[in-house]
Amino acid sequence: MHVPDGFFDAPVSAAAGVAAAGAVALSLRGARRELSGTGGAERSAAVGGERTAPLAGLVAAFIFAVQMLNFPVAAGTSGHLLGGALAAILVGPFTGVLCVSVVLLMQGLLFADGGLTALGVNIVLMGVVTVVVAYGLLRGLLRVLPRSRGSVTAASFVAALVSVPASAIAFTGLYALGGTADVSLGKVFAAMTSVHVLIGVGEAVITAATVGAVISVRPDLVHGARELASGPLKLRTVEVATPGDATEGTAAGPAAAPAESAAPAAATAAQAPAAPRSNRRMWLGGLLATVLCAGVVSFYASASPDGLEKVAADNGIDEKARDHDAADSPLADYGIADIADARLSGGLAGVIGVGVTLAVGSGVFVAVRRRRPEDAPAGADSHSAGDSAGGTGGDAARTGA
Structure with a gap:
């Protein structure tokens, strides 16, 4: 659904650009909490600590x-x-x-996919609407479904x-305007709705398969399954045998002291969070x-036009579409101009696109994660870290509740 230049007039394109810029600015603030694992239930070290920028x-x-x-739908x-x-x-x-x-920006600038003046429209349609609808529906479904990995996959x-x-x-709403x-x-x-319902089935299969694959091995890396990885901490009582217990009739003097000191230590160890798991294997497998x-x-992939292109061509929506400003890019249309072998x-071209998107995306997320909130004091990060370590048990208990 990459909208090209010319489908919408200048006022709508500009308004969509402003809306997209606002959504990105808001997301930059919210993403810092998601990436660093601070705030609310996600302050749990077991969950937030694994959501890294890479x-x-x-x-x-x-x-x-x-x-x-591209997959065939009709x-x-x-x-x-x-x-x-x-x-x-x-x-x-x-x-x-x-x-x-980030994906839409790379596609528009390097691959001539999606108009540059329509970038705001594409971010709103493919980035904002889909995220808001999908995540809102996911959270609603998980409130009524059993708390299990299968429920997260089905809700996805x-x-x-x-x-x-x-x-x-x-x-359609933007087109009306x-x-x-x-x-x-x-x-x-x-x-538009009829063909995109069919495309939605493919989207659902890919999404559920990917989420199911990740959640089967690392549920702690799936934001939508964070409750599964952050249940309430339980205090386990540990009985420690001492020499005084083993010999009947031995006076309980100095020999009883180790047992008294060992019990609090064992209880503290039972409450300590597990050591962070490495993401390297998951990252390399995903890459x-x-x-x-x-x-x-x-x-x-299917060479047929996608849903928007087909609908636009069949109904005359594209009669005022313009050529892409980056049509002469060496990577336009996902191919390298000087290489004859298709x-x-x-x-x-695909591998180059993956590399550039990975580099730009990781750079953005690293910067977002390290950025201090404008309204926070200079020591906010260290304070948050200490608060997170001290409040893990309480937050985890609230999450489990």
Whole structure:
């Protein structure tokens, strides 16, 4: 659903740009809490400590790669992942908006995919609407479903499914405000929603499969499953045998002292959080899958136009569409201009796109995570760290409740 230049008039495009900028600015503030694991239930060290900037950058690169895998949905029509639902579930709604925004920016600047004047429109439709709808629906479903990994996967399927036609409906609303072609609103609504319901099924399958794969091995890395990884801490009583207990009739004098000192230590150890688990294996496995999708599997993607392109061509919505300003880019249309072999050209372009998106995304998220809030004192970060360590038990208990 990459909207090209010319579909919407200047006022709507400008207003969407302002809305997108506001959403990104808000997300920059919220993403810091998600990435550092501060605030509310996510202050639990077991959960927030694992949500690192490199993993969020990898999510952005993965979305870029999977968006290259167009799948057929009807005769002469294909669809591709939008990614908002997947990003929100894996790394949180604020970070999810930033992930999709980074992907759209790279696609527009380097690959001539999605108009530059329509960048705000695309961020609103593919980054904001999908994230808000999917994450809101996910949280609502998890309130009534059993607390299990299967429930998170099932809720992810439904959330992703609904998010795509919701984006199509939002497109129709923008078209009603400033569409440049003379096409009836009813025709646009019917055509857009019908084809994007089918695309939503593919989105749901990809999202649920990815979330299910991650949650099966590392539920602590899935933002939407954070309750599963942060249950209430339990105090275990530990009985310690002493020499005085083993010999009947021995006077309980100095020999009883070790038992008295060992019990509090054992209780303290029982409450201590587990040591952080390394993300390296998960990160490397995810990067390998991402590179394979972009560099190899993308060659077998459907060549049919995607849902928006097909609807626009069939109904005349694209009659005032303009050529992309970056149409002469060496990576335009996901190929390298000087390489004649289509398989090699597309594969290399995909790998380059993954690398650039990963680098830019990781850089953004590292900067966001290290940035101090404007309204916080200079020692806020160290205070938050100490508060998080001291309040883990209470926050975890509240999360479990």
